Amino acid sequence: xxxxxxxxxxxxxxxxxxxxxxxxxxxxxxxxxxxxxxxxxxxxxxxxxxxxxxxxxxxxxxxxxxxxxxxxxxxxxxxxxxxxxxxxxxxxxxxxxxxxxxxxxxxxxxxxxxxxxxxxxxxxxxxxxxxxxxxxxxxxxxxxxxxxxxxxxxxxxxxxxxxxxxxxxxxxxxxxxxxxxxxxxxxxxxxxxxxxxxxxxxxxxxxxxxxxxxxxxxxxxxxxxxxxxxxxxxxxxxxxxxxxxxxxxxxxxxxxxxxxxxxxxxxxxxxxxxxxxxxxxxxxxxxxxxxxxxxxxxxxxxxxxxxxxxxxxxxxxxxxxxxxxxxxxxxxxxxxxxxxxxxxxxxxxxxxxxxxxxxxxxxxxxxxxxxxxxxxxxxxxxxxxxxxxxxxxxxxxxxxxxxxxxxxxxxxxxxxxxxxxxxxxxxxxxxxxxxx
Amino acid sequence: xxxxxxxxxxxxxxxxxxxxxxxxxxxxxxxxxxxxxxxxxxxxxxxxxxxxxxxxxxxxxxxxxxxxxxxxxxxxxxxxxxxxxxxxxxxxxxxxxxxxxxxxxxxxxxxxxxxxxxxxxxxxxxxxxxxxxxxxxxxxxxxx
Numbered sequence: 295x296x297x298x299x300x301x302x303x304x305x306x307x308x309x310x311x312x313x314x315x316x317x318x319x320x321x322x323x324x325x326x327x328x329x330x331x332x333x334x335x336x337x338x339x340x341x342x343x344x345x346x347x348x349x350x351x352x353x354x355x356x357x358x359x360x361x362x363x364x365x366x367x368x369x370x371x372x373x374x375x376x377x378x379x380x381x382x383x384x385x386x387x388x389x390x391x392x393x394x395x396x397x398x399x400x401x402x403x404x405x406x407x408x409x410x411x412x413x414x415x416x417x418x419x420x421x422x423x424x425x426x427x428x429x430x431x432x433x434x435x436x437x438x439x440x441x442x443x444x445x446x447x448x449x450x451x452x453x454x455x456x457x458x459x460x461x462x463x464x465x466x467x468x469x470x471x472x473x474x475x476x477x478x479x480x481x482x483x484x485x486x487x488x489x490x491x492x493x494x495x496x497x498x499x500x501x502x503x504x505x506x507x508x509x510x511x512x513x514x515x516x517x518x519x520x521x522x523x524x525x526x527x528x529x530x531x532x533x534x535x536x537x538x539x540x541x542x543x544x545x546x547x548x549x550x551x552x553x554x555x556x557x558x559x560x561x562x563x564x565x566x567x568x569x570x571x572x573x574x575x576x577x578x579x580x581x582x583x584x585x586x587x588x589x590x591x592x593x594x595x596x597x598x599x600x601x602x603x604x605x606x607x608x609x610x611x612x613x614x615x616x617x618x619x620x621x622x623x624x625x626x627x628x629x630x631x632x633x634x635x636x637x638x639x640x641x642x643x644x645x646x647x648x649x650x651x652x653x654x655x656x657x658x659x660x661x662x663x664x665x666x667x668x669x670x671x672x673x674x675x676x677x678x679x680x681x682x683x684x685x686x687x688x689x690x691x692x693x694x695x696x697x698x699x700x701x702x703x704x705x706x707x708x709x710x711x712x713x714x715x716x717x718x719x720x721x722x723x724x725x726x727x728x729x730x
Numbered sequence: 731x732x733x734x735x736x737x738x739x740x741x742x743x744x745x746x747x748x749x750x751x752x753x754x755x756x757x758x759x760x761x762x763x764x765x766x767x768x769x770x771x772x773x774x775x776x777x778x779x780x781x782x783x784x785x786x787x788x789x790x791x792x793x794x795x796x797x798x799x800x801x802x803x804x805x806x807x808x809x810x811x812x813x814x815x816x817x818x819x820x821x822x823x824x825x826x827x828x829x830x831x832x833x834x835x836x837x838x839x840x841x842x843x844x845x846x847x848x849x850x851x852x853x854x855x856x857x858x859x860x861x862x863x864x865x866x867x868x869x870x871x872x873x874x
Contacts, residue, residue, distance in 0.1 A: 671739045671772075671795045678737040678799045678847070679828065680767050680774060687771070706772055707741055708749075710793025 296545045296608035299415025299447070300408070303555055304610045311611060314555055316349035318583035323347045323356070326589060329374040332367050333591065350558065353581065358567065359593045361394060364534065369395040375587050385433040386533045387632040387699070393433070396533050397587040403442065405584050409539035409553045410443025416544045416551070417502045417527045419473050421448030426466060426500075428476030428484075429507065429630070431455040435537030436507055436630070440475040443539065449473075456480070459487045470499035477630040478510035478518065482661035485521035495523035504529045506538060507630035508663075509618055509728040528617060534593055535580045541615055549602040549614030556584045559613055560592065561601050564622040572603035577622050578615065596623040619729060624722065626656060628663045631700050635721050638667060641693045653712050656724040663726070666703040667694060670712055731855040731865045732800035734782040734872075735845065738775040739795040742768070750775055753792050759785050762871060763833035763845055778803075778833060778845065780873045800851045803833060803843040803866025804858060813844060819861045820846075825854055833866070 298304050306314070324344045326333040337343070340357040347355065364372060373380065381400050385393040398406065419425070425444035429436030437455055444451040452471055454462055463484060465471070474481065481503060488494070500522060506529035515526050530550050531538035540557055541550035552559045561576040562569050570576040578597045582589040598621060602614040626633045635654060642652055651670040656663065669690055677683060683706065691704040740746040747766075754761060763778035779785045782798065789796045806812040820827065828847040843866050848854045855865055 673790075673795055673797055676737070676739050676795045676797055678774060678776075678797065680769055683739075683772065683774075684769060705741075706739070708739060708794050710749075711741065 297415060297418040298544075298608070298610065299412045304412060304551070304612060306555065306611055308611055311554060312350060315558055315583060316351075318555075319350055319353065319558065319581065320344075320347055322581075322583050322585075322589045323591070325586070326374050326591060330372055332363065332372055333374075336363075353558065353560070353592070354569070356581075356591050358579070359590045361534070361594075361596075364394045365392055368392050370397065372590075373397050373587055374589060375399055380587055382438075383433075384435045384438070384533055384537065386435070387634065387637070394534060396435075396537075399586045402536075402585045402587050405556060406439060406536050406539060407442045407446035409536065409556060410439055411446040412553060413527075413529055413539050413542035414440075414443050414473065414475075414504055415447060416542050417473065417504060417525065418545065419444075419447055419449065419502070423447075423473055423501075424450045424452065424469065424471040424499075426452045426454055426462075426469075426471035426474045428454050428456060428462060428474065428480060429538075434631075435531070435533040436475075439531070439537035439539060440504075444475075459483060463487055463491070463493060466500065467493065467497050472499055472501045474500055474503040474522075474524070476503070476505065477507045478505040478514050479508065479629065479658070479661045479663060481505060481518045481522065482514065485518065486661060489521070495521065498522065500524045502527060504542075506530055508627040509620075511728065511730045513730075530597075530615070530618065532595055532597075534588075534590055535582060535595075536585065540580065544606065544608040544610060546606055546608045548606065549616055551606070551610050551612045551614050552580075554612040557582055559601065559615065561599070561615075564594075564596075564598075570600075572601045575600045575619060578618075596621050596625065598622055626654070626665075626722065626724070628656065628665050628698075628700055631698070633665065633698055633700070637697050638694055641697050642669065642690070645690060645693060651709070651712050653720070654722045656722065656726060658726045664703065665698075665700070666705055667691075668705050668707045668712060670709050671706045672709065731802065731859070731867060732851045733778060733803050733845070733866055733868060735799045735801045735847075736775075736777045736779065736782055736786055736789070737797050737799050738777065738789060740766075740773045740775055742770065742772055746773070747775070749792065749794060750777075750789065753788050753794075754779065754785065757784070757788055759788075760873075763831065765829075765831035765845075767829065776829075776831070776845075778871060780871065782872065783874055799847065801845050801847050802851055802855050802858065803845050803871075805864040805866065806842050806844055808840040808842070816844065816846075816858070816863060819858060819863070820848075820854070823854075823857050825849075825857070 327344045336357045380397045382398040385395045427440040431437035502525040504527045527543040531540040541552045558581040560579040564577040578595045597618045599616045653668040655666040760780040765776045767774045830846045833843040
């Protein structure tokens with residue numbers, strides 16, 4: 295007996311689902327063509343008119359949407375409804391200084407609540423449960439998305455957010471939440487804290503946990519399961535599509551179901567844009583068919599995975615994707631936050647006297663991701679005074695932290711340390727083992 | 731009357747100083763004074779060598795960051811209180827010392843020089859000379 299929050303939607307026969315997708319796709323295409331100048335331009339350039347889209351079969355006639363499009367139309371240029379109808383704004387990291395901004399209408403929040411409810415419902419959560427939401431509350435979609443799902447089901451929801459592990463553990467012990475939402479590495483941080491303070495998993499009432507926002511291996515999953523005594527579920531999402539809730543693991547633990555009545559999934563070859571056969575690796579592409587404010591069409595996620603073609607034993611008819619296997623760009627995820635090396639480059643070039651020669655050292659120490667930015671000390675910015683050099687390093691660090699939204703270490707190094715190769719420099723040294 | 735000191739940025743790791751000294755050794759450059767200012771993450775090596783121009787080029791070519799800083803060398807007779815009088819002179823003129831270190835000109839000599847870094851070396855040199863102190867001249871140090 296597998297838990298399913300919305301059996302009518304989640305076990306819908308494939309032909310009915312496809313019909314529903316086609317209906318919704320047609321409506322969405324008309325909606326964005328009419329209301330978003332940038333999409334009208336895109337479609338016109340691709341030689342596509344809304345009338346050409348009659349079903350899901352016509353999806354590949356539509357042009358792709360890229361993060362660049364969000365950047366070019368920053369902040370609200372891609373919204374398909376007037377600002378009066380927007381009731382929520384969220385943002386996540388952009389490739390340079392600018393954030394990627396997303397918006398929601400009241401109905402969009404209902405959709406989000408629905409898909410998040412399906413996500414935690416897949417783990418057996420009901421209104422009798424108490425939820426501990428340890429994703430950051432704020433512009434990032436993790437905290438408020440998880441919160442919405444938990445409230446939609448009707449659970450007593452604890453908005454714990456991130457940080458202050460001591461207090462989080464006190465809440466876990468005293469308030470007795472039954473499910474947890476956070477990044478996998480934070481779950482291990484909690485386990486570590488408990489071990490150091492003699493708190494056993496028997497003191498917790500947690501039954502299950504939903505982890506995402508960063509890649510994690512089977513090894514990490516095992517560790518979380520053992521140390522916290524809970525069943526782990528992998529969740530997937532991105533703010534451009536809706537936030538968490540795009541895909542979620544069921545109790546069969548064999549892949550993540552995409553909420554296909556809300557998001558059409560494609561897996562493509564990133565270099566050609568053509569779909570790959572089911573089961574083959576490619577870049578995940580999503581089309582939003584129920585959102586009103588920002589329904590993106592064929593959005594290139596840069597996440598690499600594959601579609602599992604067989605039906606799932608849980609009874610859901612919606613397609614499953616594998617765990618995310620990597621990126622088709624150079625984005626890093628540090629403590630659940632997206633970081634683009636180009637963001638750092640843009641900071642260094644705008645700071646006076648700093649050469650844009652840098653390297654990023656990424657590691658995981660005590661379950662916590664660390665990012666050290668090695669910045670070259672050139673003659674232009676070298677002074678003979680220790681004070682001034684330290685002030686410079688502090689300034690660089692502050693600027694980078696402002697742009698990235700996470701704390702980093704900055705180390706000044708001699709030019710010879712940053713290895714130079716012919717052509718592309720080795721910018722990133724990632725010592726973490728993130729994928730099996 | 732200022733002397734060219736080389737300031738070299740070094741990382742705080744094992745072997746960092748060897749990067750400097752191996753360049754000097756390979757090229758027969760003679761070191762006259764040496765000091766290191768350290769912090770947790772890095773250090774600044776301050777060198778007085780007999781061929782500052784050549785040394786600078788060579789160190790740079792080896793991938794190090796080097797700049798030249800003008801410093802003053804004040805001769806100290808080997809009697810108690812000599813350095814104190816230098817400092818008194820600077821104090822009276824309200825001159826702030828950034829840093830200072832010793833330099834022995836010749837082995838066997840009983841004279842030492844204190845290298846001093848100040849904000850305005852030319853003005854400070856004049857004040858010290860007018861007060862009767864002998865300063866190190868470039869000719870005493872360089873061989874290029």
